[in-house]
Amino acid sequence: ATIDLRFNQDMKADSVQHAFSISPAVLVGFKAVSAREFQFRPKMAPSTPYNVSIRDAKNTSGRGVSSSFRFKTEPAPGVATVKVNNEKVTDGQQGLKPAGNVQIGFSQPMDGGKTPIAVNGKPFDSKKIGWSNDGKTATLDMKLGHSHPYQLSIPQTAVNRKQDPLAADWKFSFTTVIEVPSQGDSAKLGTGAPAIIQIENSFDARPQAGMQQADMVYEYISEGSIPRLSAIYWHPLPDLVGPVRSCRLITIRLELMYKGMIYCSGANDYVLGLVWKHPNMVNDYARGAGGVFYRANPPRYAPHNVMMRGANTTAWTAKQNLAAPTYDIAAKHADGNFTGDPAPQISVPDHGAVWQYDANSKQYFKSQDGRAFNNVGTGRVHAKTVIVEYVNSFLDTNPANSFHGYYTEAYELTGDGRADIFVDGVLIHATWHHPDPNVPAVYLDANGNPIELDNGLTWVHVIGSQKWHGGI
Numbered sequence: 001a002t003i004d005l006r007f008n009q010d011m012k013a014d015s016v017q018h019a020f021s022i023s024p025a026v027l028v029g030f031k032a033v034s035a036r037e038f039q040f041r042p043k044m045a046p047s048t049p050y051n052v053s054i055r056d057a058k059n060t061s062g063r064g065v066s067s068s069f070r071f072k073t074e075p076a077p078g079v080a081t082v083k084v085n086n087e088k089v090t091d092g093q094q095g096l097k098p099a100g101n102v103q104i105g106f107s108q109p110m111d112g113g114k115t116p117i118a119v120n121g122k123p124f125d126s127k128k129i130g131w132s133n134d135g136k137t138a139t140l141d142m143k144l145g146h147s148h149p150y151q152l153s154i155p156q157t158a159v160n161r162k163q164d165p166l167a168a169d170w171k172f173s174f175t176t177v178i179e180v181p182s183q184g185d186s187a188k189l190g191t192g193a194p195a196i197i198q199i200e201n202s203f204d205a206r207p208q209a210g211m212q213q214a215d216m217v218y219e220y221i222s223e224g225s226i227p228r229l230s231a232i233y234w235h236p237l238p239d240l241v242g243p244v245r246s247c248r249l250i251t252i253r254l255e256l257m258y259k260g261m262i263y264c265s266g267a268n269d270y271v272l273g274l275v276w277k278h279p280n281m282v283n284d285y286a287r288g289a290g291g292v293f294y295r296a297n298p299p300r301y302a303p304h305n306v307m308m309r310g311a312n313t314t315a316w317t318a319k320q321n322l323a324a325p326t327y328d329i330a331a332k333h334a335d336g337n338f339t340g341d342p343a344p345q346i347s348v349p350d351h352g353a354v355w356q357y358d359a360n361s362k363q364y365f366k367s368q369d370g371r372a373f374n375n376v377g378t379g380r381v382h383a384k385t386v387i388v389e390y391v392n393s394f395l396d397t398n399p400a401n402s403f404h405g406y407y408t409e410a411y412e413l414t415g416d417g418r419a420d421i422f423v424d425g426v427l428i429h430a431t432w433h434h435p436d437p438n439v440p441a442v443y444l445d446a447n448g449n450p451i452e453l454d455n456g457l458t459w460v461h462v463i464g465s466q467k468w469h470g471g472i
Helices: 013-019 249-258 269-275 310-319
Strands: 003-006 020-023 028-032 037-042 049-058 064-072 079-084 093-096 102-106 129-131 137-140 149-154 170-176 195-200 216-223 226-233 261-264 282-284 293-295 306-309 345-348 353-358 363-368 385-395 409-412 415-423 426-434 442-444 458-464
Touching: 013 020, 013 028, 013 037, 013 049, 020 028, 020 037, 079 170, 102 149, 195 249, 195 310, 216 249, 216 409, 226 249, 249 261, 249 269, 249 409, 261 310, 306 310, 345 385, 409 458
Parallel strands: 093 170, 195 261, 216 458, 261 282, 385 458
Antiparallel strands: 003 037, 020 049, 028 037, 049 064, 079 102, 102 137, 129 137, 149 170, 195 226, 216 226, 293 306, 345 353, 353 363, 385 409, 385 415, 415 426, 426 442
16 A cells, blocks of 8 residues: 655655655655655555654754654455355365356455466466456356365466455465266166175176166175176176175275175175174174075086075165265266377286277177176176276284185275276276275376266276285
């Protein structure tokens, strides 16, 4: 702000400058506009009382002039509120629904032309900012995405309609709710929490049932080079699922991420003790609740014959009334437009798996151990998206984790790492981002933006850093 002093006589500029004082003391700029007008520009703080004195300022005849006055500065303009979809948001808030517009509310009417706003460090197009008539609300015309961090910022140089600047640079952040991929089925299991089912993938277990209808399948080495599957369903299950086998350490990781009902045949005491830390979220063969499990004997034989009745599983899961997920389940939506390196074939040697892309159906078809990989009732397994996720792993050699001399692998799914995403016949070099073990992971592109996966089966190969091929 400028203090403008005007005299009725011609004054000596240097005398006027030295006669001026302000308390509390601050740096003061000075400008002589004319022999009778002088401007002082003190760097004052907002909401602060000041005393100004003019002591013996000399006119051109040498006569002195003295005066004094007091005033209090106004509060500096600032941001009062941020709203998303007309709901007030706090700085750092997590899990926002990506709906509606973003509104920034100011404490004073702002000069819209001199109030630049940036989103994630990039200037936001001023043509897409709508200012209210009173200048106190800026509405950003932007579409928020799932699984995305946002930072809003305004520099200190932004001014109100009186041309007073902000007291300081302003920054504000929030993160939208994570979205998980799905088949796009709108039906849910009760509150929406999923079923997480352990499915055997040894040669004797094939062909399995229910894999094609899952929303997601995780594949990983269980022991002795034999892969195992964890199938996740957010919608009602098919009539037949299985064969079901035991939980592994990774099951606990998936439970933390997705908060679903675990179905398995059992586990060793070490793993089972960890699984049963979620006592109301496990149904194993020994418990056998809800008429879910049965032994299909024949045509299958133990230990490859524990199957699940899909309708009973759906009903039992819904009956548990689990807490609704804190993440969103992807609704039916149009396929994305993906670009990347050509990828007509995927090879995952750790799992003995090969996927072949079919351009007509835009699906990857799976082979394993040199043969077509089939699902009972639907034929060869195909996935819309295949992810190869590289993680740290180790053998958990806790003595209680030993069974006939072998230990199961532990996979660290928390942190960040490389992920190769195959979709629409191309490879996207991505990063899996999972700082919080209690929410699902997010996959980021080269620019750090979340990748929205297509509807359809998403198959995740988890590749550990440590290879172990002993045991059985």
